[in-house]
Amino acid sequence: MVETEAEIKARKERERDELYALDISGVEWHCAPGTEEHEERVEIAYLPEGAVAMRSSLDPDTVLRYTEAEWRAFVLGARDGEFDLKPMTHDAGPEAR
Template sequence: MAAQAADRRKIELDVSGAEWQSAGDDPTGVQIAFVDGCIAMRNGAEPDGPALIFTPAEWRAFVLGARDGEFDPARQEKD
């Protein structure tokens, strides 16, 4: 149980100087930035709002899941 609690630590990262990237031409969509070995994600419509911070392992798991269709609503309906 203690190991699980340690894995849930909160990562605090200064993203004030981050170079945010958007997937397309819409700056109000999801944006990501690579900062100090971590990946930050924010809502481009609220750039002063909070950012979600991911470790490289967490980001890789997310990307692989997205590529595999893990977050596809049609796939969720079948399960």
């Protein structure tokens, strides 16, 4: 059976609600190796069913949560360079736009 667009939307909302209802107060947070405790860094925690929580060390109370499918899509996209930062150009003023 193929899900309709409405069914997919309802399922995703249900998954998101369940994910944000999880008590994550006791999770173990991980960061990239080699980062110091005082450095700004991204931290992740592994949740049930392959889900992941992510936060900034500077704002640990703001936590984003991703389903396994969302996290997998992000990681694969990052590996493929989809999120590579573009070199910043200096703003030459309104006439350069």
